[in-house]
Amino acid sequence: MTPRNNEAHEREVLRDGELTVLGRIRSASNATFLCESTLGEASVHCVYKPVSGEAPLWDFPDGTLAGRELGAYLVSVQLGWNIVPHTIIRHGPAGPGMLQLWVEQAGDAADSDPPPGPDLVDLFPANKVQPGYLPVLRAYDYAGDEVVLVHADDIRLWRMAVFDVLINNADRKGGHVLRDLEGHVYGVDHGVSLHVENKLRTVLWGWAGKPIDDDTCEAIAGLAEALTGSFCDELAGHITRAEIAALRGRALALLDNPIMPTPNRHRPIPWPAF
Numbered sequence: 001m002t003p004r005n006n007e008a009h010e011r012e013v014l015r016d017g018e019l020t021v022l023g024r025i026r027s028a029s030n031a032t033f034l035c036e037s038t039l040g041e042a043s044v045h046c047v048y049k050p051v052s053g054e055a056p057l058w059d060f061p062d063g064t065l066a067g068r069e070l071g072a073y074l075v076s077v078q079l080g081w082n083i084v085p086h087t088i089i090r091h092g093p094a095g096p097g098m099l100q101l102w103v104e105q106a107g108d109a110a111d112s113d114p115p116p117g118p119d120l121v122d123l124f125p126a127n128k129v130q131p132g133y134l135p136v137l138r139a140y141d142y143a144g145d146e147v148v149l150v151h152a153d154d155i156r157l158w159r160m161a162v163f164d165v166l167i168n169n170a171d172r173k174g175g176h177v178l179r180d181l182e183g184h185v186y187g188v189d190h191g192v193s194l195h196v197e198n199k200l201r202t203v204l205w206g207w208a209g210k211p212i213d214d215d216t217c218e219a220i221a222g223l224a225e226a227l228t229g230s231f232c233d234e235l236a237g238h239i240t241r242a243e244i245a246a247l248r249g250r251a252l253a254l255l256d257n258p259i260m261p262t263p264n265r266h267r268p269i270p271w272p273a274f
Contacts, residue, residue, distance in 0.1 A: 134206025
C-alpha cells in the first residue's frame with residue numbers, strides 16, 4: 001500500500017480505481033476478498049463483498065447484505081460517530097458489491113507484532129478481570145477452565161454499543177471490532193442489521209441497564225429527525241421503508257427511555273463470539 005493519502009483522496013481511489021483481488025478472506029461466511037484499488041500512482045487496500053457471493057438468508061429476504069452494510073455506514077455518518085470504515089457499492093471483478101476501506105491493524109504486516117495487553121474484547125480467567133474491563137458472561141474454554149468474556153469500558157465501544165442497538169445488529173462479534181494503527185476503533189460486518197424485528201446479538205453487553213448520556217441522546221435525536229427528510233430517501237435505495245421506519249422507531253424509543261437494553265431475548269450473543 002502507498003503511504004497514507006488524505007481521506008478524500010483515499011475515497012476517490014476506492015470509488016474510481018482499478019480493483020485487483022489479492023486474496024480471499026476465508027473466515028467470512030460469504031464471499032469476501034481483500035483487494036487493492038489503484039488510481040494513477042495511488043492505491044488503497046479494501047474489502048470487497050460481491051452481491052453474487054451472498055448466501056441467501058431466510059430471515060433477511062429483502063434487498064442485499066451489501067445494501068445493509070452501506071445502510072449501516074450511512075447511519076454511522078449521520079450520527080457523526082465515524083464507527084464504520086468508508087463504504088460504497090460499486091462494480092468489481094465478480095459484479096456489484098460492497099467495498100470498504102481496509103482497517104490496517106498492528107500485527108497485520110508479516111514483520112510486525114500485535115499490540116501488547118488484552119484486546120478491546122477478550123477472555124480473562126475467572127476472577128482475574130483486569131481494571132477497565134466490563135464482564136459480559138462466564139463460560140468454559142476448550143480445556144474446561146472457567147473464563148469471562150469482557151470488553152473494555154471505553155467511550156469508543158460505548159458509542160458502538162449504542163450504534164448496534166440503533167441498527168439492530170445481529171452479529172457484533174469480538175472480531176468485528178478493529179483498532180487501527182492510530183488507535184481509532186471501527187466496527188465492521190453489518191450485513192445482518194437493520195431488520196424490523198428485534199435481532200440484537202452483541203458481545204458489548206457491559207453497559208446493559210445503564211443510562212445514555214445527553215451528548216449521545218443529542219446524536220440519536222439528530223438521526224431521528226434526519227429520518228423524516230432526505231436521509232430517509234437516501235437509505236431507501238438500500239433497505240426497505242419498513243426497515244427505515246423501524247430504525248427511527250428504535251431511535252425514538254431510546255430517546256423516550258434513555259437506558260441501554262438488557263439481554264432479555266433468546267441467544268443475545270452471536271456464535272462464535274469472536
